[in-house]
Amino acid sequence: MAEGRANEAARHFRFRPAALSAPVVPAAPRALIGCGASPPRPVRQRADMAAGGADKFSVLLPTYNERENLPLVVWLLARTFRESGINFEIIIIDDGSPDGTQEIAEQLVKIYGSDKxxxxxxARKLGLGTAYIHGMKHATGNFIVIMDADLSHHPKFIPEFIRKQKEGNFDIVSGTRYKGNGGVYGWDLKRKLISRGANFITQVLLRPGASDLTGSFRLYRKEVLQKLMEKCVSKGYVFQMEMIVRARQLGYTIGEVPISFVDRVYGESKLGGNEIVSFLKGLLTLFATT
Amino acid sequence: MTKLGQWLCGLALLGSAWAALALAPPGLRLPAPYRQALLPLPVYLLVAFGCYSLATVGYRLATFNDCEEAAAELQEHISAARADLRRRGLRF
Incomplete structure (x- = not known):
């Protein structure tokens, strides 16, 4: 199983020198994008298949003290999108980090261009929900990818998200740590137990129709995310959960792609008693109100 | 209806069915063997659900993938990214 996963990863994420890949349309992305029989918009896709159809993907990266990780995640994103021939932009929403995240982001703008x-x-830390709203105002893509900027989410999965979206014409594609080849790295038994236990309780109480509710690696149609942002009020873990629950209520479709979650390489990971209490509070609130 | 409402409805339905059968007045009682099985049924169900929950969480905990290769691959990608970004003039 581990073997298969490694191969899968390798298949979607190959090193390819820029000079080689530029003129040749890579074979894999062609299969990734477009070609699916089910989506009802074949004409538009076929017209510009190699360039990822008419679709454009805006990645929202909310950051706070991610000076170390931000350039790395941007590099990985840019490489993944370029290798797959996907039209993209990366929107960095920095909440006034004192560690110079913005300074490094400015350097990245110079390297990759202000269109990418x-x-x-x-000005200051204002929370995740409003960061998405803020970022979306500037997004020109018709799809939005949200992910963590701390390298726990690898951009290599995004082409799989896109393929999944096309396959079922889904409104949302959610990465899941709990299915198939999905998993985590860097968690001890206690953390895993809390995660699995919390997930089980959530599944029993909310029956949300998606296996990973607290994950934050997802692909949304822009208008769907906009609609959901109007509805969702929670914070933290519960915010991601509410997004899926509300999406179900509004009749949006959700696809899932297994992802590996590699816990923060740099910086501290946080899961304390406070998080658990606020998670349970949020869960019960959703249970009683949705 | 909220999820809480659905749960309350379900519980009320099952609960009243159970109460009607198990706690019926003497004239309408089921034969003794059935009654004896019925009376502790809610407790059995609760225990069964508890066991199911423990087994499910335990199984999922045991089969939770450890993505060792993903972590190793990420480290490789990080080194490649650092080298390439330096080459392009990024000051870390």
Whole structure:
């Protein structure tokens, strides 16, 4: 199983020198994008298949003190999108990090161009939900990818998200740590037990129709995310959960792709008693109100 | 209806069915063997659900993938990214 996963990863994420890949349309992305029989918009896709159809993907990266990780995640994103021939932009929403995240983001804008990297900072820490709203105002793509900027989410999965979206014409594609080849790295038994236990309780109480509710690696149609942002009020873990629950209520379809979650390489990971209490509070609130 | 409402409805339905059968007045009682099985049924169900929950969480905990290769691959990608970004003039 582990073997298969490694191969799968390798298949979607090959090193390819820029000079080689530029003129040749890679074979894999062609299969990834377009070609699916089920989506009802074949004409538009066929017209510009190699370039990822008419679709454009805006990645929202909310950051706070991610000076170390931000350039690395941007590099991985840019390489993944370029290798797959996907039209993209990366929107960095920095909440006034004191560690110089914005300074490094400005350097990235110079390297990749201001059409690919959009720096849209805010003055202070204002929370994840409003960061998405803020970022979306500047997004020109018709799809939005949300992910963590701390390298726990690898951009290599995004082409799989896109393929999945096309396959079922889904409104949302959610990465899941709990299915198939999905998993985590860097968690001890206690953390895993809490995660599995919390997930089980959530599944029993909310029956949400998606296996990973607290994950934050997802692909949304822009208008769907906009609609959901109007509805969702929770914070933290519960915010991601509410997004899926509300999506189900509104009749949106959700596809799932197994992902590996590699816990923060740099910096501290956080899961304390406070998080657990606020998670349970949020869960019960959703249970009683949705 | 909220999920809480659905749960309350379900519980009320099952609960009243159970109460009607198990706690019926003497004239309408089921034969003794059935009654004896019925009376502790809610407790059995609760215990069964508890066991199911423990077994499910335990199984999922045991089969939770450890993505060792993903972590190793990420480290490789990080080194490649650092080298390439330096070459392009990024000051870390």
């Amino acid at each position: 990297i959009l720096l849209r900072p805010r």
